[in-house]
Amino acid sequence: MKRRSVLTLLGSMSLLACSRTPVAFKGIDITGATYASDFHLRGHDGKEYSLASFKGKYLLIFFGFTQCPDVCPTALSRAVHIRKLLADKAEQLQVIFITIDPERDTPELLAQYMKAFDPGFLGLYGDMKQTQEVAADFKVFYQKVPSGSSYTMDHTAITYVFDAQGKIRLALKHEQTAEQCAADLRALMAA
Amino acid sequence: MNKINKIMMAVAASVLAISAQAQVTVSDAWVRATVAQQKATGAFMQLKSAKDVRLLEVRSPVAGVAEIHKMEMADNMMKMRAVDSIDLPAGKVVELKPGAYHIMLMDLKAQVKDGDVVPVTLVVEGKDKKRETIEVKAIAKPLNQATQH
Numbered sequence: 001m002k003r004r005s006v007l008t009l010l011g012s013m014s015l016l017a018c019s020r021t022p023v024a025f026k027g028i029d030i031t032g033a034t035y036a037s038d039f040h041l042r043g044h045d046g047k048e049y050s051l052a053s054f055k056g057k058y059l060l061i062f063f064g065f066t067q068c069p070d071v072c073p074t075a076l077s078r079a080v081h082i083r084k085l086l087a088d089k090a091e092q093l094q095v096i097f098i099t100i101d102p103e104r105d106t107p108e109l110l111a112q113y114m115k116a117f118d119p120g121f122l123g124l125y126g127d128m129k130q131t132q133e134v135a136a137d138f139k140v141f142y143q144k145v146p147s148g149s150s151y152t153m154d155h156t157a158i159t160y161v162f163d164a165q166g167k168i169r170l171a172l173k174h175e176q177t178a179e180q181c182a183a184d185l186r187a188l189m190a191a
Numbered sequence: 192m193n194k195i196n197k198i199m200m201a202v203a204a205s206v207l208a209i210s211a212q213a214q215v216t217v218s219d220a221w222v223r224a225t226v227a228q229q230k231a232t233g234a235f236m237q238l239k240s241a242k243d244v245r246l247l248e249v250r251s252p253v254a255g256v257a258e259i260h261k262m263e264m265a266d267n268m269m270k271m272r273a274v275d276s277i278d279l280p281a282g283k284v285v286e287l288k289p290g291a292y293h294i295m296l297m298d299l300k301a302q303v304k305d306g307d308v309v310p311v312t313l314v315v316e317g318k319d320k321k322r323e324t325i326e327v328k329a330i331a332k333p334l335n336q337a338t339q340h
Contacts, residue, residue, distance in 0.1 A: 066226075069233025069296075070262050070289045071269045073223055073334055080335050104230070112226035116334040147273055148256040150231070150297045157269040174264060 023187045026180040027161065027170040036138045036160060036168045041098065041130065044110035044123035051166045057094045058185060059162035060172075063140045063155060065101035066113045071157050071174060072097075076117045079159075081178035082185065083118065089189055092164070095121045100142040100155050102131050163188060215240045215279065215315055220329035222309045223336075227302045233260075233293035234311055234329050237286050240279040247276050247322070248314035255298025257311075262290060271295070279315065307331040 038051045060079055064072035076097065083090040097114065099105035102125045105113075110123030126134060135142055142155035161170035161184070169188055172181050220236035238246065249257045258273045277292055279285050287293055294311060303309060313325040 066229055067231040067297075069223065069231060069260070069293050070271070071264075074289045077335050106228065109226065109228040112228060113334075116224075116226050118335065141268060145271070147260075147271075147295070148258055148297055150256065152231075152260075152271050152295075154268060154270045156267055157264060158267050171267075173267060174269070 027172040039134045041124040041126045061096045061160040085182035098124045222329045222331045224305045224331040225303045231297045244315040245276040249294045250312040254296035258295045260295040305333045
């Protein structure tokens with residue numbers, strides 16, 4: 001009897017949990033997070049941008065560097081694929097790449113790099129201090145690692161999703177497929 | 192007898208040469224294309240060796256520096272490190288692919304354009320310490336080409 005009541009309790013608790021989270025995202029739901037509240041950076045087009053510049057758009061924000069052979073182009077190709085999968089909803093999505101290597105990622109290089117993926121993608125950069133501040137505010141870690149005569153960067157490979165009200169909502173893992181990311185975005189757009 | 196010995200040695204030598212040449216087969220070699228001012232990119236391929244060997248060294252005329260790198264993801268943090276070598280166990284396909292190993296091409300001498308053929312030299316070493324050089328032609332694929340994801 002006692003066991004049954006415990007089971008009933010557990011059952012109703014799980015029901016409660018289900019009703020509270022109607023959308024099961026593949027990404028990490030970080031709705032309500034107090035970090036990543038804004039940024040002030042310059043775009044590869046020379047214009048200044050903050051979160052308010054994108055009001056009404058959903059945002060995919062990824063931090064990386066253009067000399068990256070693997071993770072960054074993979075994440076940006078995935079963003080290209082996500083936009084294709086979103087079809088008529090793609091117009092609601094702005095893809096943003098924030099460089100963590102402003103020493104080498106000049107506005108010209110960022111412009112070329114973004115265009116190689118999608119002319120609609122926006123590359124943002126700041127000076128060293130601004131870059132450190134925005135990365136810290138977004139809980140993005142990065143560090144220079146000497147390699148050969150040059151250097152590479154270790155960095156957080158999360159893609160953040162902001163909703164049309166400029167609120168942070170999801171953290172998409174690098175391992176998530178384009179299909180999973182697009183499904184998360186569709187669910188967010190439909191909510 | 193002497194003559195037969197010579198023939199035997201010649202046969203043995205030629206068999207050795209064939210096995211040495213066929214020791215490592217490379218397939219699907221590709222390089223990610225770059226934009227004009229980009230100074231680094233990655234090369235990827237599948238390697239299969241008939242014998243246990245190690246990939247020791249990589250070179251390419253398009254890059255001032257070429258290294259074997261391993262990418263690792265821990266707690267959503269991406270790290271890339273140069274490694275000394277990659278083991279190629281006999282008969283096993285080892286993939287250099289995004290998310291795992293790649294050949295890091297740095298100090299690029301020119302832009303790598305979509306469709307370019309990029310020569311890459313691999314140096315492998317067997318357990319007998321004998322080294323073999325493999326010439327690979329990697330095709331440049333566009334930056335935005337969707338990968339395995």
